[in-house]
Amino acid sequence: MKIISYAGFVLQMISIFCCCDIIQYSPYEADIKNKHSNSDEINRIKKKKLNKSDTLRFAFLTDNHDNYDDLDKAVTSINKQKELMFVVCGGDITDGGLVQQYNWYVDIIKKCKYPFLTIIGNHDYLANGQVVFGKIFGSTNYSFILEDYKFIFFDDIIQENRFKGPQYQWLKNECADTVHHQVFIAHIPHWSGLISGYHNIIFWEILKPERILLCLYGHNHTYTEENDCNNLKSIVGNDIEGKEYYIVSLIGDNASIKRVNY
């Protein structure tokens, strides 16, 4: 019994000196360890110089859930890629929206040498995940323009957001831009059963192939290429457990996808 008592004492000492969070009030609290603001990352992207003759390339991965080891490997592999402008994670970065799960995710993506943008997934909304996401990454809807392209990141979660509804007016305003080619990135594919009824109709009304070059999604955990009834080119990424991410290359009004296994 003395050995167990010693072990308990040693554990307490370790928790004091080694643990990042010696005090935790609740697994559901929102005490973040580090910020990783999407707007700061966008500023980093804009500071990078893009050679006009070059293709605009970025990496896309999605749905790491509770698999931090494979996320770590993906980031290591992405760091070996050359001339990427940025990296996008397509949501479901946590399994239960808990602050420690977010903290572990941020610890890993901070190792990435490229600017790293994150969108929110349905799992990230669970518990107080929406509050935690806001504290770490900022707004769940955001966009930026880089050269001839406009990147639109959209929060399309409905049920987990208590049916408050995606910000369609914001999306409509962003998509009204006729000057730039648009890349639309969200977590749930707009043809999914979770986006049904009038939500589906609104998406089809807003997302027009004349302006949108490519849609990128996560959620389905399987790689698919789709052309919806609007003839809109869409890619759904495999989850991180599939050990692949994607390099998206944009040249003029063409978008191509390369699958990378690591």
Added chain:
Amino acid sequence: MNNWKKCFLPNKYFEFTLTHTIITCLFLLILTKLALPSEEENTHSIKPHIPFYGKLQYAGNIGMFSIGVGGIFLNNSLSLDINYGYLPKWINGVRVSTMAIKGAFHFFKKQLKKIEVNSFAGLSLNYSITNNTFLMLPKHYPDGYYLPNAIHVCPFIGTGLAFIDCKTGLHGPGVYTEVGTVDYMVYYAFRNKSISLFEIWNLCFGITVPIVKG
């Protein structure tokens, strides 16, 4: 007001963290010194007992502060208590209410004059109410879409000391500290090499008071 608030925000205010760490170290060193005495040291043979107690705890996965009542059974070797904890919104932006049933096995006890030192380990079953937590899956999700996320099992190990009336053998007030974790963190640490087993633990402190003398 603001200064007082800052004192309870973890990992943001170095001075508080340092003071907190020093006090905890001293406290635990004293406990260890008492818990592991030399062979020659005299101990008393009175069997103390504390059939029912109230407790107040700071942190430890059941809120910023929690209150509870419980009892000790099976020849003072098993304690069982029920607790209510609350995390107010002004601490870090979310409000959480938690009910917890904690059971602990007291595996080591040493009585030294007027103080009894004991070590214990156990499990806490926590049910929390906050945003987007549920026991039964809401109807708008397909069957089995999510597991219930309002309940967690939290293992802990701790050390405590309590004052004892040598004449009657009754417990007086006591203090304790625990190091604990949450079920999913243990699972994640085993599933992911990138998550260390050392980083999943957290500390709490508490006091106990006897409420019914046996």
